[in-house]
Amino acid sequence: MASASSGAPMRKVVDYELLFDCVHCGLCLEACPTYALKRAEMDSPRGRIYLMKALAEGRLPLDSDAARHLDLCLGCRGCETACPSGVHYGRLIEDARAFVEANYRRSLMDRTRRAIVNAIFPYPARLRALLAPLKSIERAGLRPALAAMLPRAMREWIELLPPLSGCADERAAMPPAADPGAPAVVVHHGCVAQVLANSENLASEAVLAAAGYRVVRMANTACCGALDLHSGNRDRALDFARRNVRMLAACGADAIISAASGCSTAIAEYGALLRDDPELAGLAKSVSATVRDLSALLLERGLPTMRKLECTVTFHDACHLVHGLGVREGPRKLLSSIPGVRLIELAESDLCCGSAGNYNLTEPEMARELARRKVDNIIATGADYVVMANPGCEFQIAAELRRRRANIKVIHLARFLAMALAG
Amino acid sequence: MRADGFSSAYGCDNFVFPFGRGGFRDRGIRSENPSIIARATAGANAVSAICCAIVHGVSADVIGIAATPLDSRLVDELAAIVGRDGIVSRPSELKVYECDGWTVEKNSPDLLVMPRTTEQVSAVLKALWRRGLPFVPRGAGTGLSGGALPVNAPVMICTSKMNHILAIDLANRRVEVESGVVNLHVTNAIKRDGFFYAPDPSSQQACTIGGNIAENSGGPHTLKYGVTTNHVMGLTLVLADGEVVELGGWAEERCGYDLVGAVVGAEGTAGIVTRAVLKIVREPEDHRTLLATFADVEAATRAVSAIIAAGIVPGAIEMMDQLIIRAVEDAFHAGLPADAGAVLIIELDGLVAGLDECAARVTEIARSAGASEVRLARDEAERAGLWKARKRAFGAVGRLAPNYATQDGVVPRTRLPDILRVIGAVSKKYHLAIGNVFHAGDGNIHPIILYDERKPEEVRAAVEAGREILAACVEMGGSLTGEHGIGVEKQGEMPLLFSPEDLIAMTELRRVFDPMERSNPNKVIPRPGSCVEVAAPRRQVPI
Numbered sequence: 021m022a023s024a025s026s027g028a029p030m031r032k033v034v035d036y037e038l039l040f041d042c043v044h045c046g047l048c049l050e051a052c053p054t055y056a057l058k059r060a061e062m063d064s065p066r067g068r069i070y071l072m073k074a075l076a077e078g079r080l081p082l083d084s085d086a087a088r089h090l091d092l093c094l095g096c097r098g099c100e101t102a103c104p105s106g107v108h109y110g111r112l113i114e115d116a117r118a119f120v121e122a123n124y125r126r127s128l129m130d131r132t133r134r135a136i137v138n139a140i141f142p143y144p145a146r147l148r149a150l151l152a153p154l155k156s157i158e159r160a161g162l163r164p165a166l167a168a169m170l171p172r173a174m175r176e177w178i179e180l181l182p183p184l185s186g187c188a189d190e191r192a193a194m195p196p197a198a199d200p201g202a203p204a205v206v207v208h209h210g211c212v213a214q215v216l217a218n219s220e221n222l223a224s225e226a227v228l229a230a231a232g233y234r235v236v237r238m239a240n241t242a243c244c245g246a247l248d249l250h251s252g253n254r255d256r257a258l259d260f261a262r263r264n265v266r267m268l269a270a271c272g273a274d275a276i277i278s279a280a281s282g283c284s285t286a287i288a289e290y291g292a293l294l295r296d297d298p299e300l301a302g303l304a305k306s307v308s309a310t311v312r313d314l315s316a317l318l319l320e321r322g323l324p325t326m327r328k329l330e331c332t333v334t335f336h337d338a339c340h341l342v343h344g345l346g347v348r349e350g351p352r353k354l355l356s357s358i359p360g361v362r363l364i365e366l367a368e369s370d371l372c373c374g375s376a377g378n379y380n381l382t383e384p385e386m387a388r389e390l391a392r393r394k395v396d397n398i399i400a401t402g403a404d405y406v407v408m409a410n411p412g413c414e415f416q417i418a419a420e421l422r423r424r425r426a427n428i429k430v431i432h433l434a435r436f437l438a439m440a441l442a443g
Numbered sequence: 444m445r446a447d448g449f450s451s452a453y454g455c456d457n458f459v460f461p462f463g464r465g466g467f468r469d470r471g472i473r474s475e476n477p478s479i480i481a482r483a484t485a486g487a488n489a490v491s492a493i494c495c496a497i498v499h500g501v502s503a504d505v506i507g508i509a510a511t512p513l514d515s516r517l518v519d520e521l522a523a524i525v526g527r528d529g530i531v532s533r534p535s536e537l538k539v540y541e542c543d544g545w546t547v548e549k550n551s552p553d554l555l556v557m558p559r560t561t562e563q564v565s566a567v568l569k570a571l572w573r574r575g576l577p578f579v580p581r582g583a584g585t586g587l588s589g590g591a592l593p594v595n596a597p598v599m600i601c602t603s604k605m606n607h608i609l610a611i612d613l614a615n616r617r618v619e620v621e622s623g624v625v626n627l628h629v630t631n632a633i634k635r636d637g638f639f640y641a642p643d644p645s646s647q648q649a650c651t652i653g654g655n656i657a658e659n660s661g662g663p664h665t666l667k668y669g670v671t672t673n674h675v676m677g678l679t680l681v682l683a684d685g686e687v688v689e690l691g692g693w694a695e696e697r698c699g700y701d702l703v704g705a706v707v708g709a710e711g712t713a714g715i716v717t718r719a720v721l722k723i724v725r726e727p728e729d730h731r732t733l734l735a736t737f738a739d740v741e742a743a744t745r746a747v748s749a750i751i752a753a754g755i756v757p758g759a760i761e762m763m764d765q766l767i768i769r770a771v772e773d774a775f776h777a778g779l780p781a782d783a784g785a786v787l788i789i790e791l792d793g794l795v796a797g798l799d800e801c802a803a804r805v806t807e808i809a810r811s812a813g814a815s816e817v818r819l820a821r822d823e824a825e826r827a828g829l830w831k832a833r834k835r836a837f838g839a840v841g842r843l844a845p846n847y848a849t850q851d852g853v854v855p856r857t858r859l860p861d862i863l864r865v866i867g868a869v870s871k872k873y874h875l876a877i878g879n880v881f882h883a884g885d886g887n888i889h890p891i892i893l894y895d896e897r898k899p900e901e902v903r904a905a906v907e908a909g910r911e912i913l914a915a916c917v918e919m920g921g922s923l924t925g926e927h928g929i930g931v932e933k934q935g936e937m938p939l940l941f942s943p944e945d946l947i948a949m950t951e952l953r954r955v956f957d958p959m960e961r962s963n964p965n966k967v968i969p970r971p972g973s974c975v976e977v978a979a980p981r982r983q984v985p986i
Contacts, residue, residue, distance in 0.1 A: 040845035040895075044546045045838050046585040049649045050625055059557060059603035059623075060531065061584065067539040074538055085535050102648065104838020106774060 033076040034115040041107040042069045048109075051102035053372040053390055054092050062089045065099035065109055072116050087124045090116050092386060094379050095250045096339035096372040101346075110344070111292070117252030130382075133173075137378045138253060142243035142260070147215045155184045176384050180419050182216060194237065195229035204234040205317065206273035208264075208287065210411075211243035213280045217411035220279040223434035224314055228277075230441050231321045238267050244278070246286035249293070250377050261290050262297070265304045275312040279434055281410045282377055285344030287311050313341070314409065314434060315350030326440035328360040333436070334403040335363065336394070336417065337370040338410030351409060351433050358440045366406070367397045375416035391420040399426055409433040517574060521556055524566045529604065531555035540599055543581070544646070545589035545932055546896070547848060547906060552579065552599035559604045561679055561687060561717040568715070569685030571598055577961040578683075580711040582623060582651030587849050588930025590657060590710050594965035600715060602653045608632050609718065616723050617676065617693055622653030622716045626660075629721065638723045641668035644926065645834045656716050659708030661926035663759035663833065666884035667792070668724060670926065672707040677720035680706055680713060683961040693720055705952060710928050711963035713956035727792035730758070731802040732820040732829055735787040735809040736780045740764050740879065743785040744859035746812035747883040750789070750805055751856065757805070758792040760884035761833050764863075767840065767878040767891070774839035777832035778825075780816070787814075787883065788829055836880045837891065844876070844893035850909045851927035852916035856886040865915040866890050872911075873904040887925030888916070914939055934969045 030036070048065040049055050055064035062071070062085075071089055074080040090113070097110050126134070140146045157166050167178045205228050209221045225235045245260030264287065268276055278284040291308035294300050333355055341347045348370075356363050374380055374390030394417060398406050406428055408414060418430040431439075522530050531537060532554050541549040558564045571578055578598040581591040593599055602623035610619040613636055620629060626647040629640040643662035644650055650660070656678070661670040668674075677691035691703040706713045737743040740762070747760055763771065763786050768779050779786055787809070791801050806817040820826040832839075840847050854862045863879065866888075870877040881889040890912055894905040909932075913923050917939045924933060937946065950968055954960070 041841060043838060043841035043847060044542065045544055045646065045841070046583055046649045047646060047835070047838060049583055049585075050628075051648075059601075059606070061539040062531070062536050070539045080535050080538065083535060085533055089536075104774065104835035105841030106839075107841075 031076050031078060031119075033119045034072050034112045036076055038108055038112055039069060039073045039076070041105050042066065042103075043105050044070075045104070047104060048099035048102045048107075051098040053094055053096060053098065053374070054386065056371065057386070057389055057393070063092055065093075065103075065107075068093060068116075069107070069109070069112065072112060075116075075119070082120065082124050087120050087126070090120055092383060094339070094372050094374070094376040094386075094390075096376060097343040098339065098370065098372065101343045101370070110289075114249050114252075114254075117250065118254040119252075121252030133382055134251065137381050138248070138251070141378060142211045142245075142247055142256075144211050144215050144241075147212065151181075151184060151215065154178075154181070158184050173384070176388075177381060179423070180380060180415050182415055182418060184216075195226050195235050198229060198232050198234045200234065202232050202234045203274040204236045204272065205275045205277060205312075206236050206238060206268065206271045208238065208244065208268070208276060208278040208283055209241040210278060210280050210283050211241075211247070213278075213283070213411050214241060217279060217414070217432070220411055220414075220432040220434055223432065223438040224277065224279045227318060227323070227434055227437045227441060228314070231318050231323050233275075233317065233321065236271050236273050238271055240267065242267070244283040244286040246282045247377050249286065250379075251382070258293065258297075261286075261293055261304070262300055265290055265294065265300050265307050268307050268310075269303050274310065275317060276307070276310050277312055277314050277317065279314075279409070279411060279432065281338040281341035281344065281347075282412065284311055284313065285340040288345065311345075313345055313347045313350060315347060315354050318354060318437070319350055323354075323357075323437070324441065326358050326437075327442075329358055329440055330360040331404040332362045332364055332402070333405040333407050334366040334398060334401040335369060335433075336366055336373065336398070336406055336408040336413060338408055338413050339370070339372050339376065341409050342370045351407070354433070354437065355407060358437075361440075364401045364403050366401055368393070369397075373413050373416050375410075375412040377412065380412075380416055387416070388420075391416055395420040395424060395426070398428060399424070403428060405429045405431055405436065407431055407433050407436050517570065517576075518554065520570050521554075521567055524570070525556055525558045525563050529557040529559065529563075531557075540581070540584070540601075541592075543584040543586045543589065543591040545587050545592065545848070545930060546846060547902060548589055548592055548931060550593050552593040553597040555599045555601060557601045557604045561681060564600065564605075564681045564715055564717050565685045565687050567600065567685075568681055568683060572684040572961070575959075575961075577964045579963050580653070580657070580715045582654030582657070583625070583646075583649050585646040585650040586654060586658060586930065587851065587927040588658070588924070588932040590654075590928050590930040590963070590966060592931055594931060596964055602651060602715070602717070605653075605717060606651075612693075613638065613723075615693065616725075617720055618723055619677075619718060619720045620652055621718055622656065623651050626650050626652060626655055629723075633723055634726075637726045639726055640674065640721060641665070641724045642671045642674055645837055647834075652719055652721070653716050656707050656719060657709065657711045658926060658928035661882065661885075661887065663761050663788075663790075663830075663882055665926075666760060666882065667756050667758045672704055674722045675703055675707050675719055676722055678703055678706055678716050679718035680716050680956075682714040683957045683959060687717075691720070706956070708928070709953065709956075710930060710967050712953050712960075712967055714962050727758070727794075729792070729795045729798055730826060731791045731798050732826045733787075733789045733791075733802060733805060733809075734779070734816075734818045734820070734829060735789060735806075735814040736783045736816040736818075737785045737787070737812075737814055739784040740863045741860045742813035743787050744863065744883060746787060746809045746814060747859065748857050749808045749812050751884065753804065753808055755791075755801060755805060757884065758790040759788070759882070760790075761788040762786070762879065762881055762883040763788075763833070763836060764879040766843075766876060767836050767880040770839040770843050770878065771832045771836050774842055775828070775832050775835065777828045779832060783815075788833055790826075833880070837889075840878055840891050840893065843878075845895045845897070846905075847894065848892045848905050848909055848932075849927070850888070850890045850892065850912055851924045852888050852890075852913050852921060853923075853925045854886045854888065854916050854919045854921035856884075858919040858921070859883065859886060859888070861919060862888060862912075862915060862921075866912055869908050869911050873908040875901065875904055875908055877908070882925065885925070886921065888912075910936060929967045931966060934967065937967070937969050 052064050061067040099109050167175050207224045229235050242263050243260050245257035248257035288308050288311040291305035294304035373394040374387035380387035414430050537551045541551040577596040579593045579596040581601045605621035605623035607621045643664050644660045655671045659671045680688050772779050772781050809817050876893045878891040892905045894901040913936050923936050
């Protein structure tokens with residue numbers, strides 16, 4: 021190894037030993053959305069791991085190229101599914117991101133963009149305050165006019181927002197209490213999700229109740245920390261994780277789910293994240309162990325009779341659901357069990373749509389290209405609905421479908437099931 | 444020593460072929476520029492010089508490799524052809540291209556070009572030709588013999604952007620694809636219609652058809668269906684000077700020399716393949732996949748020979764030894780017997796009628812060879828689980844050690860027990876764990892040698908151990924490679940199998956296509972001296 025012999029300084033980029041899980045076989049290449057589009061090794065998982073190794077060994081400086089290739093990763097973890105060697109890519113990229121944040125100075129534009137995202141999105145109150153004027157503008161029918169006036173970067177952000185009138189803001193009444201002996205489930209309402217996708221949260225609670233679960237709520241919901249973890253703000257991510265561990269443990273639920281699969285995966289990994297925490301390591305592990313997936317819970321207890329929905333649907337695999345939690349068949353089984361529903365398989369269903377947490381805000385170009393590819397595949401199915409289990413994907417895919425003026429409805433799995441259960 | 448008379452004729456960029464244009468258009472070869480046949484004849488004039496050069500050890504830079512440094516004008520010229528996004532020139536970015544799946548040796552290219560079309564490849568190669576620059580072709584970089592390692596080849600041409608399926612003709616059972624198309628994507632495109640592309644290397648989810656053609660790749664199912672060369676009907680090949688030639692085509696039978704056959708397995712030394720017409724195969728009506736458990740590898744290999752001797756040709760017979768079984772079980776929980784000494788995955792395919800009888804017969808043979816259990820996969824999910832375990836076995840081994848080198852030798856099927864004994868002895872001698880997972884049906888072994896690249900003595904031992912195993916393969920009447928190619932990895936072993944005259948004949952054949960040896964130079968044929976000493980430029984890293 022060149023660096024060892026040349027005595028170059030080792031840098032703490034990632035857990036160095038983890039890099040050696042990668043045997044450079046290349047089986048991850050085609051599972052990587054950025055490689056799928058860019059076709060270059062630097063923008064592949066194998067290439068990024070190589071880059072991390074070279075950075076750690078001091079063979080490469082952390083320059084704009086290196087930062088660029090690490091930034092461009094969506095953190096979708098499609099490579100983990102493809103990897104035969106069990107490389108913990110998610111952990112590697114999170115650590116590498118933290119290294120970049122600590123040691124690399126970005127352009128002013130980049131810094132501003134990231135600062136806005138970091139300051140607002142994890143805090144529901146701030147996001148609500150920011151969206152309040154937009155809501156009035158939308159009510160007056162002026163949202164398209166506003167979008168047209170804004171510079172491109174901001175216009176794209178506005179385009180991603182779902183119609184705000186459709187966002188159920190207030191906390192609905194708890195679903196009717198089930199048998200007190202039934203297993204208790206808590207739905208983590210998320211940060212952005214509780215503002216922009218509250219109906220998804222409420223629908224999740226409703227279908228769980230319909231399946232006979234006892235739904236409990238957290239006293240107060242804080243961001244799960246995934247946004248920070250994925251963008252290299254490790255310290256704040258740890259703070260959020262600690263808060264959530266305490267609050268989730270206090271719920272005493274038998275199962276934790278989230279309508280956003282990114283949050284579910286983040287919570288499921290608190291155990292690993294806080295493994296060195298003197299106080300919370302044990303508790304974090306047990307909280308992580310209770311994370312489940314909505315479809316698995318519903319299949320376990322079975323749903324009551326659903327009404328007939330004459331339609332065709334296709335299912336998009338949200339990255340952290342399929343690659344993070346390994347859930348692939350459950351949602352499809354549920355959809356197929358609804359009378360009248362015909363499921364059409366989506367080509368490249370598990371390739372990222374470009375949403376990836378706040379990626380579509382910080383890397384709009386790549387995000388847009390992936391959205392185009394995703395929507396091409398969705399349109400090709402000719403389905404009436406495209407169903408998914410992650411609000412971020414909903415916004416991203418719906419925005420692209422709106423741009424194409426395509427008449428395919430985007431809907432969260434929980435809401436689709438709630439629709440089949442209603443009346 | 445330098446053969447100056449030879450280099451004055453061949454080292455010159457403006458060499459004019461002494462034969463006229465055209466006149467060589469037939470069904471076999473279509474060529475627009477000076478035909479490669481003309482070159483062959485031209486080359487014949489210099490055959491004695493070549494022989495002399497090889498035997499006496501002329502270094503590569505005399506034979507057409509003029510060391511023109513890369514200048515920014517070249518970069519601009521190439522960028523004008525392929526676009527800025529098709530060029531990588533910064534050293535920090537080129538670092539990731541310093542090796543493929545063979546990680547023992549590393550060397551970065553000075554420039555990477557990613558063309559999108561045959562025309563672009565041709566224009567790029569013309570620009571390189573004018574400057575006398577050699578190049579190395581690369582597909583997905585999953586090769587295991589260092590075929591895509593730059594060795595005195597400053598420019599790398601990567602086919603990853605040429606990834607379109609151009610035509611699907613089910614009636615004639617052909618597809619035409621660009622060479623950067625991923626192997627599995629060919630099957631995915633025709634699966635719905637009940638067809639598949641038979642060669643299925645373990646890396647099929649990432650490796651490209653172009654790479655498969657270079658290495659003449661196989662896979663588990665080649666026992667019954669044949670390797671890549673049996674499925675490539677036609678090729679578009681760009682020669683080192685940028686000339687585009689078409690070899691073969693869509694038709695089944697053709698006359699004349701099999702030039703497609705010469706290019707398949709040439710490891711990129713004939714030029715860059717940009718398109719290929721492939722034969723596709725109808726999915727068999729049904730499968731029966733059996734998992735047979737044995738106490739040791741010897742009993743398992745006895746069963747293999749007995750099955751074939753009984754006149755049964757399964758779709759695949761794959762063997763995994765204990766080390767691999769454990770690695771795979773830890774990784775995928777495929778339900779393999781963790782304490783078994785060896786297992787065979789035997790897949791029978793074909794018409795439904797007779798399949799069950801065949802499975803019963805195989806079960807009986809396996810049992811009499813000593814199988815303690817023979818299990819039939821109950822459904823498609825179980826079958827898929829077994830194949831997933833098998834196909835990803837190499838990677839699963841990555842969980843056992845930081846690095847591994849996968850060897851790829853061939854022995855006559857009946858010598859399998861002998862070679863496995865040798866491998867066991869080699870493992871003890873070098874204190875390195877070696878696992879075995881291979882295509883037992885055709886005697887193609889894949890010992891996986893585990894090592895840690897941070898320990899130079901282990902790297903050296905791994906390379907030595909590999910060499911010893913290959914030497915034993917040749918001694919038993921086998922071959923140096925079943926499907927991974929010679930690349931740089933096994934160059935030094937070529938003289939074990941071939942006489943100097945054989946190697947000269949191969950070089951002459953290569954020079955029919957690439958007289959200046961500019962396409963993937965310093966591969967396959969041992970460079971003078973490389974079998975005794977290690978050339979500095981390519982052995983930058985561990986050794």
